[in-house]
Amino acid sequence: MPLWLDLLIRVAAVLAGFLVLPLVVGQAEHKVMAHMQGRVGPMYAGAFHGWAQLIADGVKFVQKEDITPHDADRTVFRLAPIVALFPYLVVVMTIPIGPGLVAQSLDIGLFLVLAVLGIGVVAVLMSAWASANKYSLLGGVRGAAQLLGYELPLVLAAASVAMAAGTLSLPGIVEAWQPWWLIWQAPAGLVFFIAGLAEIRRPPFDMPIADSELVFGYMTEYTGLRFAFFLLAEYVGIVVIAALTTVLFLGGWHGPMEDQLGWLWTLLKIGALSFVIIWLRVTFPRMREDQLQRLCWLVLVPVALAQLVLTVAVKALT
Amino acid sequence: MSENGERMMPGKGLLDGLAVTLKTLTRRAGTQQYPDVQPDLPPRSRGVIALSEENCTVCMLCARECPDWCIYIDSHKEEVVVPGAARARQRNVLDRFDIDFSLCMYCGICIEVCPFDALHWTPEFEYAETDVLDLLHDKNRLGEWMRTVPPPPAHDVLGEPSKEEATAARKAAGPGAATAAKTARPAAVRTTPGTPAAPAPPPTPVTPPEPRPSAEEPGPEAGR
Amino acid sequence: MTVADVLLLALGAVAVGAGFLVVTSAHLVRSGLYLVVSLGAIAGLYLVLGAELVAWVQILVYVGAVVVLLLFAVMLTRAPIGPSPDLDRPAVPAVLVGGGAGLGLAALFADAFRWVRYPAPEPGTAERVGEQIFGAWVLPFEVLSILLLSALVGAIVLSRPDIGARTPAVAEEHEAVAEQNKAVAEEHGQEV
Structure with missing residues (x-):
């Protein structure tokens, strides 16, 4: 296979996953959330149980007027949604789906993922400040405090599993994974998942958006396609956090018949975790700002540090 | 906090919440498909x-x-x-x-x-x-x-008898039995033959769908 | 000229240009965002040079740092949109100091290494960096970590006045309040 064809296939696969998986998750959220609340959700678009609702939403977003507020910093305002979306595209490239099935295998993929996810904070601050709206700014400052705080337990939990596997490469971590790690690394997995939820600002950690008090936080002034970009970033975020938790803590493609069906196992685990993310959103109310920071600094960080000690101890003993 | 089992396990409330939403997920949704299917309205709806x-x-x-x-x-x-x-x-x-x-x-x-x-x-x-x-x-x-306009609902079997029925029962029972008839159950009243206000009393006392359009209208002889 | 050379030059130009904009821009928050671009370009330089780990650490650490900087810029000012000349300072001394130091260092480097050829080192993988840090450079590494830890503890102590004894400022305040009370009491006494 020539190099360019190989490259083309990889890019096409990543783009397809990048565009399709968030839509699937979004539609699942529509329906699961509706049924958890005793409703049926969208029923008309696409004739069968509203399967085409998000496509219709996309068409609607494209048609909407693209408004930039008069006092806004136009360049920064328009750049922010792209900055929000771009890191996730990079992260999706490095996630291994099956044995050898990865768009870009890197020696230190874990570091890349954590570093690039951190760029999301800049997008939040950019959109918040450039909107020239006090609600946006409040949301952005809350978001920055939350994202900076929760990055610490996220990185520490990921460091624990990297130490256990002895490598920073994502496929390498999956290969080194053993079933008993489910217990050994369980605290780190929980911390990673919760901190990941906070990183993508999903309820119950959606204090920066908090539509009941801040209108829509840093996204208040966005309309049309730019707003759709932010929404897409949120749903790609769900996929990315679910995929990273799968790869790091749930053993990725490991399962019965993993040579042939490895990719299916990964996708199944990602789907199950995405369901849990939606489930948590439906069940729990939004956390107050002080509770949010308290959970991060007084619970997650100590647990992650204790897990590091545990990992070192077990690693040294075996 | 308290030892009498209120908060025995930390996180129990969180798990209970998750259980509630999961249970609701498995149940049928209560949505009425209104424009496609006419809603099932209660009989006394105020439209x-x-x-x-x-x-x-x-x-x-x-x-x-x-x-x-x-x-x-x-x-x-x-x-x-x-x-x-x-x-x-x-x-x-x-x-x-x-x-x-x-x-x-x-x-x-x-x-x-x-x-x-x-x-x-x-x-x-x-x-x-x-x-x-x-x-x-x-x-x-x-x-x-x-x-x-839907037909009026059947008389409540457990409710008080209407004034017409009570009066008729009193008349039929003769003087002196008035208080007993007033407090009697309608099932007992209806067994008395020849009540003028209740048209065609059913053979069995318990038949709920009984349209009695004139029963609600107090007649002049109802004994004010 | 190889691809790596072109990339190095381009990223260097981006880094220097964005850095120039950081110091010249009158837009307060924008100059912070230019700093993100500049530091990102430097991370790209590391990447081209084969130091993957350093590149990603650069992004992980410095983007977070810049966000804190942006937060300070937003919270300590009115977060103005558009240029804010009232927050500017005369540029001449800064140009003299910064430009002089930069040019001097550049001249020094060019002079020192111009005619020397070094073999390209192995790529800076995580494994190699780890071996170096925890092998040859373990003492400086640990000393640095103790320095950072003490800075962290110091920051916490300074930001929480409820830790430790009464500070002189609080004591003075108490005395002032006591004196005021005394004066008020005397006044009352005269009136009565």
């Missing part, structure tokens, strides 16, 4: 008010009791010559009977005060208009709603 023009005597009670003053009534008097009578009788003729549903607050007072059952609730609710002025329904439109 719109219907007018049975023949019953109206233009007593104006409804218009006066209406808290919103949204009933407009015009009438004139007509003389009806009755053969054999000493002089001609006067009769009220209804010219206009409008209800402005943009003002109506669906309290139902007009229906309750109407002495001759000219006004009825009907469960029809699809009469939205694009112009608020079109919500003023005239007597023809109000009369059309009569088709949709």
Whole structure:
């Protein structure tokens, strides 16, 4: 296979996953959330149980007027949604789906993922400040405090599993994974998942958006396609956090018949975790700002540090 | 915190919440597919008010009791010559009977005060208009709603007997038994033969769907 | 000229240009965002040079740092949109100091290494960096970590006045309040 064809296939696969998986998750959220609340959700678009609702939403977003507020910093305002979306595209490239099935295998993929996810904070601050709206700014400052705080337990939990596997490469971590790690690394997995939820600002950690008090936080002034970009970033975020938790803590493609069906196992685990993310959103109310920071600094960080000690101890003993 | 089992396990509340949402997920949704399927409304739904023009005597009670003053009534008097009578009788003729549903607050007072059952609730609710002025329904439109008035619900088996039934039972039992008949259950009352107010008493006392259209109207002989 | 050379030059130009904009821009928050671009370009330089780990650490650490900087810029000012000349300072001394130091260092480097050729080192993988840090350079690494830890503890202590004894400022305040009370009491006494 020539190099360019190989490259083309990889890019096409990543783009397809990048565009399709968030839509699937979004539609699942529509329906699961509706049924958890005793409703049926969208029923008309696409004739069968509203399967085409998000496509219709996309068409609607494209048609909407693209408004930039008069006092806004136009360049920064328009750049922010792209900055929000771009890191996730990079992260999706490095996630291994099956044995050898990865768009870009890197020696230190874990570091890349954590570093690039951190760029999301800049997008939040950019959109918040450039909107020239006090609600946006409040949301952005809350978001920055939350994202900076929760990055610490996220990185520490990921460091624990990297130490256990002895490598920073994502496929390498999956290969080194053993079933008993489910217990050994369980605290780190929980911390990673919760901190990941906070990183993508999903309820119950959606204090920066908090539509009941801040209108829509840093996204208040966005309309049309730019707003759709932010929404897409949120749903790609769900996929990315679910995929990273799968790869790091749930053993990725490991399962019965993993040579042939490895990719299916990964996708199944990602789907199950995405369901849990939606489930948590439906069940729990939004956390107050002080509770949010308290959970991060007084619970997650100590647990992650204790897990590091545990990992070192077990690693040294075996 | 407390030792009497209120917060025994930390995080139990969180798990309970998750269980509730998961349980709801497995149940059928309560959504009614309204535009596709007509909703299943309870029998006493307050949709719109219907007018049975023949019953109206233009007593104006409804218009006066209406808290919103949204009933407009015009009438004139007509003389009806009755053969054999000493002089001609006067009769009220209804010219206009409008209800402005943009003002109506669906309290139902007009229906309750109407002495001759000219006004009825009907469960029809699809009469939205694009112009608020079109919500003023005239007597023809109000009369059309009569088709949709459901039959009155059966008498509550456990409720008090109606005044007509009680009076009839008292009369049938003769003097001295009045208090006993008043407090008797309707099932017991209905077994007495020849009650004038209840038409065609059923053979078995417990048959809920029993349309008795005239039972709610207090007759002059009801013993006020 | 190889691809790596072109990339190095381009990223260097981006880094220097964005850095120039950081110091010249009158837009307060924008100059912070230019700093993100500049530091990102430097991370790209590391990447081209084969130091993957350093590149990603650069992004991980410095983007977070810049966000804190942006937060300070937003919270300590009115977060103005558009240029804010009232927050500017005369540029001449800064140009003299900064430009002089930069040019001097550049001249020094060019002079020192111009005619020397070094073999390209192995790529800076995580493994190699780890071996170096925890092998040859373990003492400086640990000393640095103790320095950072003490800075962290110091920051916490300074930001929480409820830790430790009463500070002189609080004591003075108490005395002032006591004196005021005394004066008020005397006044009352005169009136009575």
